[in-house]
Amino acid sequence: DAEITQSPRHKITETGRQVTLACHQTWNHNNMFWYRQDLGHGLRLIHYSYGVQDTNKGEVSDGYSVSRSNTEDLPLTLESAASSQTSVYFCASSELLALDSDTQYFGPGTRLTVL
Amino acid sequence: GENVEQHPSTLSVQEGDSAVIKCTYSDSASNYFPWYKQELGKGPQLIIDIRSNVGEKKDQRIAVTLNKTAKHFSLHITETQPEDSAVYFCAESSGGGADGLTFGKGTHLIIQP
Numbered sequence: 001d002a003e004i005t006q007s008p009r010h011k012i013t014e015t016g017r018q019v020t021l022a023c024h025q026t027w028n029h030n031n032m033f034w035y036r037q038d039l040g041h042g043l044r045l046i047h048y049s050y051g052v053q054d055t056n057k058g059e060v061s062d063g064y065s066v067s068r069s070n071t072e073d074l075p076l077t078l079e080s081a082a083s084s085q086t087s088v089y090f091c092a093s094s095e096l097l098a099l100d101s102d103t104q105y106f107g108p109g110t111r112l113t114v115l
Numbered sequence: 116g117e118n119v120e121q122h123p124s125t126l127s128v129q130e131g132d133s134a135v136i137k138c139t140y141s142d143s144a145s146n147y148f149p150w151y152k153q154e155l156g157k158g159p160q161l162i163i164d165i166r167s168n169v170g171e172k173k174d175q176r177i178a179v180t181l182n183k184t185a186k187h188f189s190l191h192i193t194e195t196q197p198e199d200s201a202v203y204f205c206a207e208s209s210g211g212g213a214d215g216l217t218f219g220k221g222t223h224l225i226i227q228p
Contacts, residue, residue, distance in 0.1 A: 106151075
């Protein structure tokens with residue numbers, strides 16, 4: 001079955017280190033998204049991509065970057081991890097089936113702790 | 116999307132009773148309104164969605180209503196069961212879902228046996 005996976009599921013790192021979270025989907029979806037989830041804030045959009053070589057900033061993009069070199073993967077990089085980036089990160093994907101159809105499917109999440 | 120307010124933050128109902136969760140939004144251009152269910156340790160799972168050209172949608176025990184004039188939409192769960200216990204999120208988008216979603220802060224639904 002097609003699916004969306006994230007790795008690692010848990011990560012502990014130190015302040016100032018570079019961290020990359022992986023997201024892989026096998027649906028061949030064009031659209032991919034990264035969100036972070038924090039208590040009291042719900043989910044907030046970090047970055048998104050509509051296809052290979054396309055990336056766009058979301059609501060909370062500072063300190064994060066993404067790259068899209070193929071359809072299946074959208075890795076999220078924290079250039080210099082900060083304690084404020086301790087969170088649960090979710091990747092999602094969607095496909096534009098018709099003008100008004102674009103359901104987003106979410107991965108299982110990565111819990112990141114920055115010490 | 117801009118801002119989504121979700122109420123209540125916690126809702127406790129007796130098994131078999133109905134549960135209603137409400138969301139309001141501020142962006143007049145919003146045209147896609149999904150609801151997600153999140154169980155502990157898992158990613159959000161879409162349970163139902165509605166687009167701006169309809170006022171109500173049903174799927175078995177779950178229904179969503181949309182009032183575009185008042186800028187609010189609601190999730191209705193009837194005949195609640197223990198497995199309905201979870202955190203529910205509303206969301207909205209002005210790109211038909213093709214752009215990122217703006218989420219409410221979530222409702223913790225507790226089904227009392």
